[in-house]
Amino acid sequence: MPSAQALQLWAAFRAGPKQVDLALPQRREASERAEGPTAEPVGITYQEAPEVGGLWAVPRAAREGAAVLYLFGGGYVLGSPASRRKTAGHLATATGARVLVPSYRLAPEHPFPAALEDAVRAWRWLLGQGARADRSVVMGDSSGGGLAVATLLALRQQRERLPAGCVPLSPWADLLCTGESMRTRAAVDMMCTRDSLLEMGRWYLAGHEAQDPLASPVYGDFTGLPSLLALVGGDEVLRDDAVRLVCAAASGGADATLFIGAGMQHLWPIWAGALPEADAALGMIGTWVRERTS
Amino acid sequence: MPSAQALQLWAAFRAGPKQVDLALPQRREASERAEGPTAEPVGITYQEAPEVGGLWAVPRAAREGAAVLYLFGGGYVLGSPASRRKTAGHLATATGARVLVPSYRLAPEHPFPAALEDAVRAWRWLLGQGARADRSVVMGDSSGGGLAVATLLALRQQRERLPAGCVPLSPWADLLCTGESMRTRAAVDMMCTRDSLLEMGRWYLAGHEAQDPLASPVYGDFTGLPSLLALVGGDEVLRDDAVRLVCAAASGGADATLFIGAGMQHLWPIWAGALPEADAALGMIGTWVRERTS
Numbered sequence: 001m002p003s004a005q006a007l008q009l010w011a012a013f014r015a016g017p018k019q020v021d022l023a024l025p026q027r028r029e030a031s032e033r034a035e036g037p038t039a040e041p042v043g044i045t046y047q048e049a050p051e052v053g054g055l056w057a058v059p060r061a062a063r064e065g066a067a068v069l070y071l072f073g074g075g076y077v078l079g080s081p082a083s084r085r086k087t088a089g090h091l092a093t094a095t096g097a098r099v100l101v102p103s104y105r106l107a108p109e110h111p112f113p114a115a116l117e118d119a120v121r122a123w124r125w126l127l128g129q130g131a132r133a134d135r136s137v138v139m140g141d142s143s144g145g146g147l148a149v150a151t152l153l154a155l156r157q158q159r160e161r162l163p164a165g166c167v168p169l170s171p172w173a174d175l176l177c178t179g180e181s182m183r184t185r186a187a188v189d190m191m192c193t194r195d196s197l198l199e200m201g202r203w204y205l206a207g208h209e210a211q212d213p214l215a216s217p218v219y220g221d222f223t224g225l226p227s228l229l230a231l232v233g234g235d236e237v238l239r240d241d242a243v244r245l246v247c248a249a250a251s252g253g254a255d256a257t258l259f260i261g262a263g264m265q266h267l268w269p270i271w272a273g274a275l276p277e278a279d280a281a282l283g284m285i286g287t288w289v290r291e292r293t294s
Numbered sequence: 295m296p297s298a299q300a301l302q303l304w305a306a307f308r309a310g311p312k313q314v315d316l317a318l319p320q321r322r323e324a325s326e327r328a329e330g331p332t333a334e335p336v337g338i339t340y341q342e343a344p345e346v347g348g349l350w351a352v353p354r355a356a357r358e359g360a361a362v363l364y365l366f367g368g369g370y371v372l373g374s375p376a377s378r379r380k381t382a383g384h385l386a387t388a389t390g391a392r393v394l395v396p397s398y399r400l401a402p403e404h405p406f407p408a409a410l411e412d413a414v415r416a417w418r419w420l421l422g423q424g425a426r427a428d429r430s431v432v433m434g435d436s437s438g439g440g441l442a443v444a445t446l447l448a449l450r451q452q453r454e455r456l457p458a459g460c461v462p463l464s465p466w467a468d469l470l471c472t473g474e475s476m477r478t479r480a481a482v483d484m485m486c487t488r489d490s491l492l493e494m495g496r497w498y499l500a501g502h503e504a505q506d507p508l509a510s511p512v513y514g515d516f517t518g519l520p521s522l523l524a525l526v527g528g529d530e531v532l533r534d535d536a537v538r539l540v541c542a543a544a545s546g547g548a549d550a551t552l553f554i555g556a557g558m559q560h561l562w563p564i565w566a567g568a569l570p571e572a573d574a575a576l577g578m579i580g581t582w583v584r585e586r587t588s
Contacts, residue, residue: 001547098479185545234544243537250528250554251479253295260544 002212002263009037010265013190020196024077031078039273041089052122053103054081057088059096066097066293067131068121069163071151073142073267075172075200076107076115084141090272091139093151094286097293100126104147104239106215111206114214119151124160133161135293139285141267142238143200145171145230149217149245152225165292167229167285170266171241174218175201175210179240188235192267197237218244222252229257231281233264259284296557297570307484314490318371325372326440333567335383337503347397348375351382353390360391361425363417363457365445367436367561369466369494370401371411378435380456384435384566388580390588394420398441405500406509407465407572413445418454427455429587433579435561436532437494439465439524443511443539459586460543461523463580464560465535466511469495473534482529485560491531512538516546521557523551523582527558527576553578 002010019030047056047091070088072079081088081101088099102125104118109221127133140148155162175197182194205215213220218241228249232242239260246256261268261277296304297310312543313324341350364382366373375395377384382393396419398412421427434442439462449456469491474487499509512535522543526536533554540550555562563575 181541234547236548239541239544243541246552246554247475247533247537250533250556253528253556254554256528256554258540258554260540260550260552262544262547262549 001117006263006268006275006277008210009271009275010190013265019191028078031074031131032080033081034083034267035086035270035273038086038270039068041086041093044089044092046085046089049102052100052125052132054101054122055085055088057085057092057101059092059098060088061096062098063096063135063294065079065130065132065135066095067126067136068095068097068289069126069136069138070099070101071104071119071138071140071144071147072101073140073144075197076143076204077200078106081237084270087272088272090282091285095289097136098131107200107206109161112204112208115147115204116150116154117216119147120154120158123151123155127161136163137165137167137289137293138163138169139167139169141169143172143271145169145243146173146217149173150214153213153217153220156224157193159203162226165227165289166204166225167289168245168271169231170233170236171230171237171245172197172238173216173241173245175205175216177201179238179244181239182237185235185239189237189266192237194237218248220248222249222254225252225254227255229285231259231261231269231285233266233268234260234262235264236266238266257288274285296534300562300569301558301573303565303569307559310436314487322372325368326374326377328350328377328561329380329564331568332380333566335380335387335566338383338386340379340383343347343394346394346419348395348416349379351379351386351393351395353386353392354495355390355394357390357429357588359424359426359429360389361420361430362386362389362391362393363420363430364367364393364395364396364433365413365432365438365441366395367434367438368575368583369491370437370498371494372400378467378564381564384576385579388576389583391430391583392425395433401494401500402497404408406498406502409498410444410448410508411443413441414448417445417449418561425452426440428458430457431459431583431587432457433461433463434465435463435564437466440511440535441468443467444508447507447514450518456520459521459523459581459583460519462536462539463525463526463563464527464532465539466491466532467535467539469499469510471495471542473532473538476531479529479531479533483531483560486531488531512542514542516543516548519543519546519548521549521586523579524562525553525555525579527560527562528554528556529558530560532560
């Protein structure tokens with residue numbers, strides 16, 4: 001049963017205009033306010049990271065060498081590091097790690113593989129800044145969750161050092177949108193529709209093969225990749241993207257954990273301080289990341 | 295990557311006779327030795343529970359009112375409380391709760407719903423022995439994991455008090471065996487085959503509808519049921535039974551967690567002390583159960 005706070009937030013979503021009905025410039029503007037309900041994190045120092053067009057969230061007691069690379073979501077067409085500033089702060093506190101939120105180029109202006117190239121570059125830059133691969137994880141939400149996993153596939157291909165774990169939140173990892181939940185959870189998902197996902201996917205792919213694992217990692221072979229923790233809402237059409245990622249990760253030889261938050265909508269873990277469920281999700285992520293990076 | 299101990303155990307399984315090739319009396323005999331590799335638990339007092347034909351495992355510091363109802367596995371045709379004696383002890387230590395392992399009637403002598411009736415009766419008896427529903431969970435492995443979930447569906451139907459959680463291990467929860475993993479993990483699963491599962495399913499069902507959620511809970515509506523934690527091996531044909539249970543649980547309104555142990559075979563959590571992965575699984579179960587029953 002969702003908390004009273006969650007039910008109140010869902011009611012506000014239901015009352016407001018649907019993002020998917022807006023034109024792209026208005027959707028981009030709206031996506032910058034995604035963290036509106038999120039509480040301001042305490043004890044975080046923010047720094048610019050101009051080399052990757054992003055920001056750092058540094059916790060009071062940052063663990064030596066520990067870092068999180070966080071890839072913001074927005075269907076590969078929306079979003080920015082600033083749109084996940086507070087989430088980065090809460091994650092820094094939860095994990096005891098410095099959190100880097102880089103920019104990456106967006107579609108339709110910059111289609112596949114621009115976002116992936118930028119994410120790989122950000123990981124390399126992070127390691128150059130004193131982060132240790134074995135004390136770091138790659139995270140992301142929505143398309144950023146899919147991109148996080150695609151980044152690991154690209155790093156493996158390029159024989160780069162891999163992080164100690166990967167934590168996709170409400171990941172979008174199948175640009176063909178073939179999961180059963182696309183149909184079975186459509187009536188309860190207030191934020192995503194299959195049609196709008198497919199539209200953004202077309203912009204990102206710009207004719208590239210959707211089943212390329214570097215675009216849709218559910219189709220990938222995960223051999224040699226690190227452990228994975230996926231969190232997703234029970235009321236998301238994207239639920240099965242998370243399910244399929246954990247199955248693929250385990251088949252590839254890494255332990256995989258899936259948490260499905262009952263009654264939760266897309267991206268719920270970003271609303272820390274506003275939803276007790278988000279605070280619990282951050283606690284779970286923090287424990288998982290610390291266990292794998294200490 | 296599985297531990298050296300796990301790889302050694304899998305090699306022994308591969309070298310030995312396959313249980314599924316044995317006649318039923320020999321399979322029953324072999325199933326009594328399933329816990330062979332399991333370490334003897336320390337600090338556990340065992341007591342008989344003749345009223346339910348089973349046994350109690352009582353830990354040194356049993357938490358007041360906390361209990362686990364544990365349903366042994368064996369395809370509804372094999373197994374006994376004695377075949378999970380050591381597992382019950384390790385679970386008692388991990389959860390700080392008294393663990394009851396009742397008997398239930400087996401097929402083909404006693405087909406559906408005999409096992410379910412006995413499991414429901416064992417839960418009622420447990421509550422009569424001082425267990426508090428809100429401090430107790432129902433667990434089980436393999437067919438016992440499916441039976442654990444079916445028991446909750448039956449208790450809800452009968453308006454009985456429900457436990458605080460449900461923990462199926464390597465559950466068999468679709469007697470039709472329609473999960474994709476039946477095919478995709480067949481080459482790596484050393485313990486279960488779709489054919490032998492279907493044969494045992496036919497014995498248990500004895501003509502009853504396989505899609506009845508009380509026999510195959512993946513087809514059930516989980517509304518009102520408690521949180522669920524499922525553990526399954528990445529190399530099990532039954533993997534998707536666990537996946538489908540957590541999805542159904544979350545759709546019904548309860549938080550659901552899935553852990554897929556990479557490279558793990560059917561039932562791996564019962565080999566505590568022999569496999570580090572089993573010890574880790576017990577730690578995870580203990581934390582989860584304590585959080586929900588304290």
